[in-house]
Amino acid sequence: MDIATLFGLATGIALVVYSITAKGGSAEFFWNLPALLLVLGGTLAATFVNYPLKNILSVFKVLKNAFRNTKGGYQKIIDQFTDLSSKARKQNLMSLEGELDKIEDRFMRSGIELAINEKDQDRLRNYLNLELSNMEKRHTIGQELFFYMGMYAPAFGMVGTIVGLIVMMKNFTGGGIGADVGAAAGSFEFDIATKMKELLSGMGLALLTTFYGLILANLLFIPLGGKLKRRSDEEIMMKEFMIEGIMCLHNRDHSMIVREKLNTFVPSSERKAEDAKKGKQKKK
DSSP states (O other): HHHHHHHHHHHHHHHHHHHTTTOOOOOOGGOOHHHHHHHHHHHHHHHHHHOOHHHHHHHHHHHHSOOOOOOOOOOHHHHHHHHHHHHHHHSGGGGGGGGGGGOHHHHHHHHHHHHHHHOOOOHHHHHHHHHHHHHHOOOOHHHHHHHHHHHHHHHHHHHHHHHHHHHHHHHOOOTTTTOHHHHHHHHOSSSSHHHHHEEEEHHHHHHHHHHHHHHHHIIHHHHHHHHHHHHHHHHHHHHHHHHHHHHHHHTTTOOHHHHHHTTTTTTTTHHHHHHHHHHHHHOO
């Protein structure tokens, strides 16, 4: 579980609640079901108009990536490629078929299997890059969906505010759209204090839709879209890393060359930690 995502959401909600209650406010002031339904329902309705149903339903599978903690795992894969390259040089690429079941990552496994059967290096790289490009496009759909929802929510918040203000003003004057000036003027025989209280109360309710729209967009939809983009970038980099390893196997490069080449993808902090770990093992 990614603690950062949960911490960010919990902290954002806590700060909003604190800002409400710090000056004597009440959570009841900020709860209005019709306003929430307008913003959330309108956002979902616009999303259904913009995207096919299958893309919207698939977002639930993508959403779990925002709450899942992913680690690089570069060193483990480097060790795998190093061992495979040693075996390929000593024997041949066909000898790697017996190692495919031990490889967990589907992309890496299928790529090595293709490298065993494909003799042309350019066609092998083109296939792997095409697979990577299609995967990136699939990831983009999930990211865009949340970014668009982040655009729709404030817009429907403004729609709710405008609707609320129109209804409030019509109730305040007591006249319809076709009422003349005299009839409207005659309706102003009221208690000023009571009417002003009703006016301010109605204005507060009208502004709640804007509040809901901004909170949903800036605390939920846009941050989740950004987190999914970050997760996608990490996965794309990992697949590029695997492609270079697969090409090294296809070229039957020496295991030392494979390790040094793949180490260029590893973050410096992770590389230093691995070097320190190996240093301790040598001392023992």
